[in-house]
Amino acid sequence: MIDIEVLRRISDTLVARKKADPDASYVSSLYAKGTDEICKKVAEEAAETIMAAKDKDRLHLVWEVTDLWFHSLVLLAHHGLSVEDVLAEFRRREGVSGIDEKKSRTA
Ligand SMILES: N=c1c2ncn([C@@H]3O[C@H](COP(=O)(O)OP(=O)(O)OP(=O)(O)O)[C@@H](O)[C@H]3O)c2ncn1[C@@H]1O[C@H](COP(=O)(O)O)[C@@H](O)[C@H]1O
Known part of the structure; x- marks a missing residue:
């Protein structure tokens, strides 16, 4: 089983860093x-x-x-999004062949 909890913990940290000091946090300095x-x-x-x-x-x-x-993930967080949004998109695409999906675009 893949441990995706670490991604969720980082996502929480990225949200918390919105209130942090840019001099003390690399993430906060990127947001700034x-x-x-x-x-x-x-x-x-x-x-x-x-x-x-x-x-x-x-x-x-x-x-x-x-x-x-x-x-x-920092870019997503800066736009009010998170790993949860990406996981939801993966779930939406699950089982849809990339080849079939591409064909359906022109059909
Ligand atoms: N996973 C990371 C992570 N991965 C990479 N980095 C930093 O990303 C920076 C950029 O990497 P580069 O290879 O480009 O380094 P660089 O060449 O020195 O950077 P530049 O001078 O070119 O900008 C480095 O300073 C790395 O330390 C990270 N910094 C933080 N995290 C996570 O984010 C959390 C919050 O970090 P802070 O906001 O700093 O507390 C941390 O607890 C970690 O969980």
């Missing part, structure tokens, strides 16, 4: 910088993920994907 800067971090982490994959460095790939997920 705003959407453009948070998006820049997401893009950086996506690029670093690609580089780790191309280097075939498995441990580094896990670090970078963790950074990417983390900064994506």
